[in-house]
Amino acid sequence: MKYTQGKYQVLEKKALAKDIFSIVILCPEIAEIAVPGQFVHILPQGCTLRRPISICDIDREKGTLRIVFIVKGDGTKNIAAVNEGSLIDMLAPLGHGFTLDKSFKKVVLVGGGIGTPPMLPLAKIYGEKAAVISGFRSAEAVILQEDFKKTGAETILCTDDGTTGIKGFVTQPLKELLEQGSIEAVYACGPMPMLKNIAALADSANVYCEVSLEERMGCGIGACLVCACKTKKDGEEHFAHVCKNGPVFNAKEVIW
Amino acid sequence: MADLSVKIAGVEFKNPVIPASGVFGYGREYEELFPLSKLGGIATKGTTITKRNGNPSPRIAETPSGMLNSVGLQNPGIDKFISEELPNLMTKDTVILANIAGSTADECVEIAKKLDETDVHMIELNISCPNVKQGGMAFGATCDGAAGITKRVRQVTKKPLVVKLSPNVTSIAEIAKSVEAEGADALSLINTVLGMRIDINTKRPILKNNMGGMSGPAVLPIAVRMVWQTANAVNIPIIGMGGISSGEDAVEMMMAGASAVQVGAAIFTDPYAPIKIIDGINDYLDSNNIKSVSEIIGSVQPW
Ligand SMILES: Cc1cc2nc3c(=O)[nH]c(=O)nc-3n(C[C@H](O)[C@H](O)[C@H](O)COP(=O)(O)OP(=O)(O)OC[C@H]3O[C@@H](n4cnc5c(N)ncnc54)[C@H](O)[C@@H]3O)c2cc1C
Ligand SMILES: Cc1cc2nc3c(=O)[nH]c(=O)nc-3n(C[C@H](O)[C@H](O)[C@H](O)COP(=O)(O)O)c2cc1C
Numbered sequence A: 001m002k003y004t005q006g007k008y009q010v011l012e013k014k015a016l017a018k019d020i021f022s023i024v025i026l027c028p029e030i031a032e033i034a035v036p037g038q039f040v041h042i043l044p045q046g047c048t049l050r051r052p053i054s055i056c057d058i059d060r061e062k063g064t065l066r067i068v069f070i071v072k073g074d075g076t077k078n079i080a081a082v083n084e085g086s087l088i089d090m091l092a093p094l095g096h097g098f099t100l101d102k103s104f105k106k107v108v109l110v111g112g113g114i115g116t117p118p119m120l121p122l123a124k125i126y127g128e129k130a131a132v133i134s135g136f137r138s139a140e141a142v143i144l145q146e147d148f149k150k151t152g153a154e155t156i157l158c159t160d161d162g163t164t165g166i167k168g169f170v171t172q173p174l175k176e177l178l179e180q181g182s183i184e185a186v187y188a189c190g191p192m193p194m195l196k197n198i199a200a201l202a203d204s205a206n207v208y209c210e211v212s213l214e215e216r217m218g219c220g221i222g223a224c225l226v227c228a229c230k231t232k233k234d235g236e237e238h239f240a241h242v243c244k245n246g247p248v249f250n251a252k253e254v255i256w
Numbered sequence B: 001m002a003d004l005s006v007k008i009a010g011v012e013f014k015n016p017v018i019p020a021s022g023v024f025g026y027g028r029e030y031e032e033l034f035p036l037s038k039l040g041g042i043a044t045k046g047t048t049i050t051k052r053n054g055n056p057s058p059r060i061a062e063t064p065s066g067m068l069n070s071v072g073l074q075n076p077g078i079d080k081f082i083s084e085e086l087p088n089l090m091t092k093d094t095v096i097l098a099n100i101a102g103s104t105a106d107e108c109v110e111i112a113k114k115l116d117e118t119d120v121h122m123i124e125l126n127i128s129c130p131n132v133k134q135g136g137m138a139f140g141a142t143c144d145g146a147a148g149i150t151k152r153v154r155q156v157t158k159k160p161l162v163v164k165l166s167p168n169v170t171s172i173a174e175i176a177k178s179v180e181a182e183g184a185d186a187l188s189l190i191n192t193v194l195g196m197r198i199d200i201n202t203k204r205p206i207l208k209n210n211m212g213g214m215s216g217p218a219v220l221p222i223a224v225r226m227v228w229q230t231a232n233a234v235n236i237p238i239i240g241m242g243g244i245s246s247g248e249d250a251v252e253m254m255m256a257g258a259s260a261v262q263v264g265a266a267i268f269t270d271p272y273a274p275i276k277i278i279d280g281i282n283d284y285l286d287s288n289n290i291k292s293v294s295e296i297i298g299s300v301q302p303w
């Protein structure tokens, strides 16, 4: 089995910040095979299309997945309305996740805003070998910092307005870490302009970099071709599909 | 268990449910969820002569009880389809309809010639794609255009030829008659309804292509009406589609005159939709003591 679809029980629901929710879902067969960087495709009540949400935590022992999402429109609003104990319709796990290499001695995980959740499973795997840089608009939008600390990773917090952590963008501390050398990989998720800058920094420091991209989706499994994004491989342009070839791409292959 | 088999243009279908062109790829991804042999047939992604990348993203938007798409016929080209996808599909014990979508009549003829030499069961000639600048819907918009291209493709293939019609016309029945007159063995309808959505905060259309094709539950009544009008106008079988998401919807479409149905957008909502629709049709037949699904085809009793 690569993925499955069914209705799964919500065990826990918490608000983490304004309009940001964390949901833990009991789905042993999905948790068993899910890997960092993959996503779940949730059908909100009353919608025709599913909504892709990254996996934020995988607990194989408990058979659970956790997702963290922000309410944007009707779909995410309806997902947020699901109560503990009720069921959620999910097609998962989907997509191609991050490339992990246990031999890496030092990696940097960069999350911007609602792009921070998919960094958590990576932080759990790399632990002390990881530095996690998280960027948010402002103090009240900050999420998951305690969870990252628990993994043993170094955490660096930035806010655009300086209300907490370093004032400024995630690229500043990233640049400093890259200049120190010894970084073997950068993993990032967040808004496109941020990812573009991160990819450029990693490229000039000659460090391997993977980014998780977003695109509007239909099937979520690679059949309908709606989620196209332009990539290049061996100098040739392709239309890759975020749901199947991604959402995680080698930053060198992305056409920004 | 009722008899679900139907026959269209001499081709036996074990049941009347077919995933529609464009939502199912070549079946590989859905095969992870259920055996393709459960399906009556599969309509493959629209194929052009050479590889096409399609339109820029976003290519999809949700609409009330439906969706818009503007994929624009992304596909690997007919040669790759024939060498890499078709042989695999032909082993799946289900009817394969190769959907073709050239941007000129010459291109459609070339593709049809190549398919004529394969084992594919049927050709579905798409003269109704709203998402391409050339060909597509432009062929299907006038009786002359639709007749002309049907005639040319008919000349080069002995395969059962299904012509897929656009709803974006004044009289679909007139188009259907002209296609029938040029030798189409069957019709399939409807393709997507041209639509548009705008993000009021950015004043930008949601689709990068500005417009797209609408499908999903919201179009069901339009599709039922068009199938009914067409069934009253022609003597060839019709494959009905547009908004079908349950066994009841499929039964309704067949009562309007469809001999089989295709399922598109519903597969995004529920990947098992085709299987559930097959079961739903069977449940309806059993609970109404109808022995064979073919009894309900065109059985509507209009006022
Ligand atoms: C691989 C992937 C992982 C994601 N992970 C997360 C996550 O962990 N947490 C989180 O909060 N958000 C995540 N998103 C974004 C999330 O999918 C959208 O915010 C959500 O679909 C919006 O739905 P809506 O109905 O609330 O908003 P609306 O704007 O009303 O949505 C309308 C339509 O557009 C689509 N859409 C809108 N924005 C996006 C977007 N950014 N990406 C993809 N589709 C979009 C919706 O799915 C829906 O079909 C992810 C997106 C992708 C592609
Ligand atoms: C994403 C998507 C891609 C499609 N691509 C094609 C195509 O390549 N060729 C074609 O004839 N129809 C295509 N269609 C139209 C469908 O086959 C079908 O006619 C239409 O969606 C109506 O059915 P539905 O309401 O069940 O979706 C596409 C539809 C969707 C949603």
Ligand code: FES
Pocket: A216, A217, A218, A219, A220, A221, A222, A223, A224, A225, A226, A227, A241, A242, A243, A244
């Ligand atoms: S969403 Fe269907 S191919 Fe990616």
